Amino acid sequence: MINIKIDNKEIKVAPGTTVLDAAKSVGIKIPTLCYLHLHDFDITNKPAGCRICVVEVKGRRNLAPACATDCFEGMEVNTHNIRVLNSRKTVLELILSDHPTDCLICPKSGSCELQTLAQDMGIRQIEYQGEQSHYKEDTSPAIIRDVDKCIMCRRCEMMCNDVQTVGVLSAVNRGFMSVVAPAFEMNLDHSTCTYCGQCVAVCPTGALTEVDHTNQVIRALADPSKTVIVQTAPAVRVALGEEFGMDAGSIVTGKMVTALRQLGFDYVFDTDFAADLTILEEGTELLDRITRHLKGDKTVKLPILTSCCPGWVNFFEHQFPEMNDIPSTARSPQQMFGAIAKTYFAEKLGIKRENLVVVSIMPCLAKKYECQRDEFETNGNPDVDFAVSTRELAHLIKQANIDFNILPDEDFDRPMGESTGAAVIFGTTGGVIEAAARTAYEIFTGKNLEKVDFKQLRGMEWIRHAEVDFDGTPIRIGIAHGLGNARKLLQDIKDGKSDFHAIEIMACPGGCIGGGGQPLHHGDTSILMSRQKALYTEDTHKTLRKSHENPYIQQLYADFLGKPMSEKAHHLLHTHYFDKSKPAEISE
């Protein structure tokens, strides 16, 4: 341990501790901007570029960035003397001098870290007036880049390259013109962007935001000729409350349903219903492949990979197209829901699919892109019309003057609102494969599964592996979250080094609970841990915890689909993948 003094407080810290962390341990909160530390994932961004965290170190000529300066024996630090305060203020004013001041109408207003900093530091005027840098705005199906608002913290670059290994974003150009952009400054939709939205999740300003579909939803709700139905993804119910000041991990399923009904949706349904359906299709496919493999069929492709996550689907279509035949062909729950809604449910209501509007509430930005894919439409009418994020739903609720916190709890409508505990845990890493295991076990062994909790599949480590005992037959399962970790497992398969039967992959750290459309965590990963815990709690509160026990799913098969993997199920619930390794031409 070494002895240091920060603002006259004497403390002992371990060697290698930064001034920032040392200060934090004694309740001194040095402001930061570019710095980002995701504790539970061991991800750190500290380019020491913004210089907001500068402190004075006795004996050192210039001020030191606290985030990137290690403590040394006898170090004396002052975090708020007049020299430090003046410098910090100047730094912030210089950043603001090249930043638009349209805060009132900025999509990030209220949750912008730069705005908060300007407030905390009492900036009332920007002394430095001069040229501002301007770039073209880039709108993709899911993400908007408004680069004029970029402060070059490079958090997005770190997420895109180091965590996700997608490699779309990089700092380009030099000096005043430097900016984070895709290669050749092409638009995102020409790049290999997966729309995972992790860049949006960490952007401190309004430079990266989601495409907002709330107005289209409001217009659909106001149209008397349309029947508007909504589905809500599992991870939304454990995060939405945060937007209304509740603690992380608050379960607001009942309030959310009430709010959606008050917003005017004709039927409030649950993506969890479609998650149960996914388990029957994906689980059957999994069992089919494993059974054939165990019988010695050499043509069968193993491991089977889950296909619920649209960011992940984009990733392997771009980066590993030669392995397009390994993932399950099952569509994601969002798309299964849309396909069933616009056929089975529209028929039940006796209306044309064009007059049924399907809205989904998603923790995800890639879902916005997914529902616009050509293969998910019939005669130009999409299965899912609009995908809005958890954050957008919060805005909708606020606009409709609904006092969310005092709402009573209501339940989803039937038939597509019924779900099991297995579906709820789809929202966290490890959840999809656990849900699949619950159903696959019973079908494979013909026995009743007493203990439904597969604890060995749970957790937050990047890559996990576990064995599940199918009554004497060990099934080897791999789990990865974060696309960089998915890449490692994929590379193993490519190199013939993988002996898993099944692998679950989710693009975002933590799974959907950490999706790009969720309330912003501002670097506090304990929020994700709380959301994960809440999903498992919600699971235990359900009477039914195995997807195949969902009576409305059983009815759907009896009345409409026949059996899992039937021809009709194939047509409506399965998909195929494309080779997208050759991106679009760059327009010169």
Next chain:
Amino acid sequence: MANIKINEQKVQQIEAICKKFNNEKGELINVLHQTQSLVGYLPAEVQEIIAKNLNCSVAHVYGVVTFYSFFTMIPKGEFPISICMGTACYVRGAEKVLDEFKRILNVPVGQTTPDGKFSLSCLRCVGACGLAPVVMVGEKVYGRVSPDGVKDIIKEYK
């Protein structure tokens, strides 16, 4: 991405350069340097070949190419003209010389004339400060250049 327009032999030469540096990501600048002297410039497809061989993202390669003013994505002209903007040349009127080149050739700095004949760039000191202001055309050095002398230099290459 952009269809490969450069010929197969050049592609192999670029790959050989990458290999010479063990396809090391950290050698990117050296690889770009040698590739530019081979091809003359670094068009998009060349950057893609390099990214693939060094196993890094194209965005990263583009980031480095756009950071250093030495690297260019625009093909140099048949006769590349460089005006020294070092301190000595600058104080002796290099900017006026540059303005005259820009006026006559009708291209900004960093660009090439539409006929591909001349490209215009600035550089920092060629070590001939005694001859300031200095202009280079290809490898040939012109000293004590005045704005009036610019048209004569261009005439030599017409």
